[in-house]
Amino acid sequence: MSATASRPPADSAILRARRSEDVVVGDEIVRHRLATRAIHWTVALFFFLALFSGLPIWTPVFGWMAHLFGGLNVCRWLHPWAGLAFFVSMLVMFVHWLGEMRLEPNDREWLRPRKMIEYMRYQGEDPEVGKYNGGQKLFFFAAALGALGLLLSGVVVWFPLEFPRIVRELAILIHDVTFILFVVAVVFHIYLGTAAEPGTFHSMIRGTVRKPWARLHHPRWYREVLGGKTRRP
Numbered sequence: 366m367s368a369t370a371s372r373p374p375a376d377s378a379i380l381r382a383r384r385s386e387d388v389v390v391g392d393e394i395v396r397h398r399l400a401t402r403a404i405h406w407t408v409a410l411f412f413f414l415a416l417f418s419g420l421p422i423w424t425p426v427f428g429w430m431a432h433l434f435g436g437l438n439v440c441r442w443l444h445p446w447a448g449l450a451f452f453v454s455m456l457v458m459f460v461h462w463l464g465e466m467r468l469e470p471n472d473r474e475w476l477r478p479r480k481m482i483e484y485m486r487y488q489g490e491d492p493e494v495g496k497y498n499g500g501q502k503l504f505f506f507a508a509a510l511g512a513l514g515l516l517l518s519g520v521v522v523w524f525p526l527e528f529p530r531i532v533r534e535l536a537i538l539i540h541d542v543t544f545i546l547f548v549v550a551v552v553f554h555i556y557l558g559t560a561a562e563p564g565t566f567h568s569m570i571r572g573t574v575r576k577p578w579a580r581l582h583h584p585r586w587y588r589e590v591l592g593g594k595t596r597r598p
């Protein structure tokens with residue numbers, strides 16, 4: 366028997382999801398092609414590396430985390446480089462996703478806390494939700510802004526002797542407030558991307574979603590993809 370004959374048949378949706386996005390393959394729709402998934406998980410990796418190497422520097426309460434990296438001294442040099450890698454990967458993700466994250470007039474509604482609460486309660490369905498809803502777009506821009514804030518304040522803390530005292534103190538405040546808000550937002554993001562919406566995590570692993578998932582969460586995107594309007598490349 367030849368080597369090719371013993372292999373299971375290749376999954377056509379997985380193969381298609383390597384390069385294409387927004388296309389129908391059988392019962393599935395490709396939502397995130399391989400490049401998108403690789404960029405997203407690189408951002409996540411550097412985020413957590415920067416977070417876990419930074420927490421022991423921030424407060425002794427998290428001192429035990431330093432052992433993960435070989436001690437506090439390792440954390441002190443690793444953290445700024447992990448932070449820099451996080452910023453660079455965020456920049457790549459920003460450029461990669463910007464075209465799909467353009468805000469539409471309806472998206473402004475997501476700035477109202479009521480809209481967020483409705484969403485968390487699975488209420489207020491909107492048939493005009495495209496590939497990303499307003500909340501996802503706002504998270505995208507907030508994360509980009511947060512990454513910039515962390516970078517700028519981080520550089521000041523990295524090279525303290527180059528800056529006056531008031532700038533250093535302001536930078537520490539900005540760095541701490543931004544990372545705390547970031548962690549809260551990422552906890553919500555992980556919850557929404559996993560437990561709250563079954564099928565969503567799958568899209569960042571396999572690249573595809575089931576048609577009912579798309580019809581329920583992103584109805585306009587579903588209609589556009591089925592109508593062949595969004596095919597990429």
Ligand code: HEM
Binds near residue numbers: 504505
């Ligand atoms: C273990 C951690 C994470 C999980 C499980 C996760 C999960 C996901 C999933 C499933 C999606 C696709 C949503 C969809 O197709 O509708 C997504 C999108 C996205 N992720 Fe993550 N993610 C994680 C960490 C991060 C981190 C650390 C960041 C940024 C700092 C981030 C930024 C984004 C952005 C901007 C999007 C697009 C907008 C959105 O869907 O909210 N993710 N994530």
